Amino acid sequence: MIRLLLVHDDNLVRCALASLLAVHEDFGVTTVSWAELTGGPAQAAHGEAGLWLLDVACPGSAGLAEAVARRRTEGAESAGLIVLAPAGRPGLLHRAFEARAQGYVSKDAPPERLIEAIRRVADGGRYVDEGLAYDFLSASRMPLTPRELSVLSLAADGAPVPEIARSLWLAEGTVRNYLAAVIRKTGARNRVDAIRIARTGGWV
């Protein structure tokens, strides 16, 4: 029996994916929202699952690192981690890789590929969907530094330069230099364009 914990923001999609998996009689599927996983009290189901299946395109998946940290404190360290990600958003894959996911399945893949990934990771292996290979390459060539990404991420939330400077303990001129570097490196036309490019790629 492979015990799966399926995490997605939307109940309808959770139920739909669970119904897709339910035809495999050796899968036991529990579903939760990202909010339940990261915000609520730890539940037995989180720890019991041998494999977590996470949709990292959900807004709630910003809590990925926290969820994985909690998984570890719950003693479920050995559980496998599979992420569902849309193509074209390498930043999401990067985040999942940092959380040490073993399986990566494109949301555009045929269901058979998800099943294959589940069996592979449940057996202790790794799985990378061919539909995401190009994004992994893009992720490895990301030109921005973590500090530049933090600055851009605050700017993307609408914070003005003085506020970004205060948040990160930087001088305002330094923040402006970081933003100028981001615009140059991403080939953006301006700050708004740089934010758009980074957001489309799933980086901020």
Next chain:
Amino acid sequence: MIRLLLVHDDNLVRCALASLLAVHEDFGVTTVSWAELTGGPAQAAHGEAGLWLLDVACPGSAGLAEAVARRRTEGAESAGLIVLAPAGRPGLLHRAFEARAQGYVSKDAPPERLIEAIRRVADGGRYVDEGLAYDFLSASRMPLTPRELSVLSLAADGAPVPEIARSLWLAEGTVRNYLAAVIRKTGARNRVDAIRIARTGGWV
């Protein structure tokens, strides 16, 4: 027999939703991506379906108006239109309403609600999910004019003011005035924040 055409960008989610609907023996489900619906040649399945089920949170759903226009030229004018929308993005509901959708189901709803909406709209009725009621209210109180939204939408794509002015045949000063009005009306801290607010709401 209720013939459904299910439209979603991601194959895995399409298959999952179809598998959820397949337990109802009187539903016949065909699935396509937004790109296939709006970009490819018209297919028999598009016209034959009595009911279109559209996920308007997909990036591809920007082609919604085009898809509906095509549906009309295909003589499928009488087909029902049900949209799946996440809560908190009133702009998406507004767009669906303009396309004269008869059913609105929250992506966070229990599957029973989707089934109920399908049966209701197939019978010629209307359906609005209680989980989206607040968003309908927000949509009706949207403070921005269509012209302000066009300006903001181009700005959100990264276009600098002179380019927005050229695209919309406006003076640069007028574009700046529109952007200032948008910032004031949305209560944003700056241009980037106004874009963030409008994008979160599904307006641009």
